[in-house]
Amino acid sequence: MAAAAAAAAEMFTVEVTSQETVKPSSPTPPHLQTHSLSWFDQLAPPSHVPLLLFYSPPPSPVLQSLKRSLSQTLSLFPLLAGRLENEASQIRCGDQGVEFFEARVDSTLSHLQQQQLSLQSLDALLPCDRSCSCWGQALLAVQINTLSCGSVVIGICVAHKIADGLSLANFVTAWAAAAAGGGGGDIPRPNLGAASLFPPSEKANLALASVKWSLKPTKKLLTKRFLFDEANLAALRGSSSTRVEAVAALVWRCAMRARPEEAAARVSLAFVVVDVRGRMEPPLDGSSFGNLCIYAAASEVEAGDEGAKRRTEVKLRNGIKKIDKEYLGQLQGADGPLLAFEKGREAAREHGKGDDDVDDIDIYYFNSWARFPVYEADFGWGKPVWAGTARFFWKNLIMLMGRGGDGGMEAWVTLEEEEMVKFEKDQELVSYATSLASIAA
Numbered sequence: 001m002a003a004a005a006a007a008a009a010e011m012f013t014v015e016v017t018s019q020e021t022v023k024p025s026s027p028t029p030p031h032l033q034t035h036s037l038s039w040f041d042q043l044a045p046p047s048h049v050p051l052l053l054f055y056s057p058p059p060s061p062v063l064q065s066l067k068r069s070l071s072q073t074l075s076l077f078p079l080l081a082g083r084l085e086n087e088a089s090q091i092r093c094g095d096q097g098v099e100f101f102e103a104r105v106d107s108t109l110s111h112l113q114q115q116q117l118s119l120q121s122l123d124a125l126l127p128c129d130r131s132c133s134c135w136g137q138a139l140l141a142v143q144i145n146t147l148s149c150g151s152v153v154i155g156i157c158v159a160h161k162i163a164d165g166l167s168l169a170n171f172v173t174a175w176a177a178a179a180a181g182g183g184g185g186d187i188p189r190p191n192l193g194a195a196s197l198f199p200p201s202e203k204a205n206l207a208l209a210s211v212k213w214s215l216k217p218t219k220k221l222l223t224k225r226f227l228f229d230e231a232n233l234a235a236l237r238g239s240s241s242t243r244v245e246a247v248a249a250l251v252w253r254c255a256m257r258a259r260p261e262e263a264a265a266r267v268s269l270a271f272v273v274v275d276v277r278g279r280m281e282p283p284l285d286g287s288s289f290g291n292l293c294i295y296a297a298a299s300e301v302e303a304g305d306e307g308a309k310r311r312t313e314v315k316l317r318n319g320i321k322k323i324d325k326e327y328l329g330q331l332q333g334a335d336g337p338l339l340a341f342e343k344g345r346e347a348a349r350e351h352g353k354g355d356d357d358v359d360d361i362d363i364y365y366f367n368s369w370a371r372f373p374v375y376e377a378d379f380g381w382g383k384p385v386w387a388g389t390a391r392f393f394w395k396n397l398i399m400l401m402g403r404g405g406d407g408g409m410e411a412w413v414t415l416e417e418e419e420m421v422k423f424e425k426d427q428e429l430v431s432y433a434t435s436l437a438s439i440a441a
Contacts, residue, residue, distance in 0.1 A: 012107035014124040014145065021097035021138075022067060024074040024081050028093050035079040035091040036195040039337045040291040041161055042089060042204035046134055048141075048157040049168050050126050050390040053374065054109060057150030058381035062179075063102060066144055066154075066379065069179035074098065076189050077171055077289070079139070084161060086135040089200035091162065099141040101127050109151035113386060123390055126155040134159035140171075154379075164291045166275060169372040171289075180380040190289040197280075197332055207337040212358045213344075221395060222420040223412060225436035226251075230407030232432045241313050243409060244400060245320075248272060248366045249312040250432065251398050251411055255364055256303035258415065258423035266362050267351040268303075270316060271295040271344060273367040274323045281325035294331070294340060296320045297347035319347065368400040375404045410436070 074081045074097075082093035105125070112122075127143035139162055145153040158168045167190075174188045181187070228236065228247060237246040252270050259266070274296045277284040284292065298315035302308065322343060330339055344363075348354065353361055374387040389399055389412065399412040411433070415423055424435055 012105060012111065012121065014103050014105050016101055016103045016143075018102040020100050022070050022074070022100045022142075023095050023097040024078060025068075025071040026075045028075075028078040028081075028095055032078050033093045035082065035093055035192065037084075037089045037091070037162065037200050038194040038198040038290055038292075039201045039204045040194065040198050040293070042200060043208060043337065043340060044160045044162075044164075044291045047160050048128055048134070049160050049163060049165055051156045051168055051172065051374065052122060052125055052388045052390065053154045053156075053172070053377055053384040054112065054386040054388075055152045055154070055379075055384055056109065056382055058152060062152065062379065062381070063144060065179055067100060069379075070098070070100065070142065070175055072178045073171070073175045073187060076174060076187060079162060079192065079289075080158070080171065082139065083136055084134055084139060084159065091139070097138065099127060099138045101141070101143040103143055103145045105145050105147045105153070107147055108149040109147055109385070110149075112147070112153070122388065125153050126157055126390055128157045134161050160291070162290065164275075164293050165367070165369050166277075166286070166372055167289045167291075169369070169374050170287055172377045173373055176377040176379045180378055188287060191285055191287045192289050194284075194288055194290040194292060197284075198336060201334075201337050203335065203337040207340055210338075210355070211341055212355055213361075213363055218395075220417045221393065221414055222417045223414040224420060224424060226411045226413060226424075226429070226433040227403075227436050228409045228411070228433050233407070233409060236432050241317070244368045244370060245313055245316050247400060247409060247411055248368075248398070249309070249316050250428065251366075251413060252300070252316070252364055253303040253308050253312050254423050254426040254429045255396065255413075255415060255419070256300065256362075257426060258419040259362065260418070263362065265301060266360055267348065267353050267357075268300050269344060269347055269361055269363045270298045270300070270312075270319070271363060271365050272297070272316060272320060273365075274320055276323065276328055279323055279325060280328055294323060295344055296323050297344040299347040299350050301351060319343065362396065364396045364398065365394065366398045366400065370400050370402040370409055372402070375402060 078093040079091045081095050081097050082091040083096050084091050125145050127141035139159040141157045143155040145155060178187045233243055236250060237243060256268050273293045276292050276294055277286060277288050296319040298319040300312060300315060348361060375383055377384060388401065394414060397414045401410040403409060
């Protein structure tokens with residue numbers, strides 16, 4: 001057992017009691033020992049995608065069951081137990097394994113569910129720093145946190161270079177099925193063929209080099225959670241919008257109004273992450289693994305007039321509709337990577353802005369996990385009571401999360417601190433959402 005290590009966290013302490021490497025239960029056959037990245041994967045940042053699942057106390061110890069079922073599941077996801085070489089477009093699937101941590105937490109589930117608990121403190125429940133490089137390291141890490149009340153929090157990080165949020169959710173679904181079924185049940189298998197549709201390309205590097213937009217903060221950031229309950233969501237949506245469109249449009253409007261006076265007339269772009277699986281011709285099944293998302297885009301300048309609500313919702317909806325089978329067919333061509341950011345450029349050109357006008361543009365990034373099956377992850381003792389991600393360090397990033405069975409939604413909003421002060425007091429936001437927690441990012 002590794003030497004015990006303590007991680008200080010606000011209001012509670014996490015003590016890591018063991019660390020080991022878990023490998024697939026059966027060797028990866030030779031024909032699967034090399035996995036090619038798609039060019040979508042090549043465009044993904046070298047960071048990690050985090051997920052936290054909170055569970056009521058299991059009736060019996062679960063560590064050995066979780067470890068055994070993880071090993072069995074890795075046999076179906078051999079790339080997760082492999083290694084990605086620096087600048088390479090392939091994963092060596094040699095069963096190197098994933099990192100598995102066990103930890104004790106001197107806190108209770110009710111304490112962690114407190115509305116005003118700092119999100120920063122939840123980072124200690126995750127197994128890795130999401131800003132670290134994934135090159136040559138484990139691509140997946142798991143931390144099983146046992147609380148003083150007997151509850152369990154499962155923290156998972158996967159390298160973004162090989163997986164998007166839905167891929168991570170699908171892996172967790174498969175792992176849960178293996179655990180609940182004792183390894184003998186029907187474990188969902190991934191479709192690993194994304195690279196055959198979007199093969200790795202040297203043009204991916206050219207595409208990245210052409211983008212001048214930056215996620216890096218220039219000032220202190222603040223992240224806050226906002227809860228939209230089922231009734232307020234219904235009132236916000238009306239009859240014409242989806243939940244995601246309505247909440248994203250509201251956050252976008254309020255964020256624009258929160259900008260400093262001198263920035264009020266700047267062009268605002270909303271980039272919305274769109275899953276391409278169901279939009280392909282023919283559609284890909286939901287088990288397709290990898291980064292299979294692209295940005296839709298909309299642009300706006302004025303958000304304070306009476307028509308702003310309908311206008312922002314329509315612009316978001318129309319931007320998402322443009323990610324259609326014709327456009328995705330173009331992305332499968334030789335110049336696909338170079339077209340990946342074209343929708344954002346088109347939206348900017350609507351207001352006369354080009355690649356060199358980044359100082360005159362504010363960009364807001366929206367990513368929705370609201371429909372991911374994370375609340376279905378039953379490892380054998382019940383579904384999670386709450387699922388969350390973690391704080392991020394990207395300016396103007398908005399994560400939309402589901403709320404299990406209560407029909408609500410959470411928006412995790414990261415803004416510059418001065419803008420957050422105005423944003424959270426916006427009267428339109430306050431009429432629909434409740435503020436839950438905040439952190440300095």
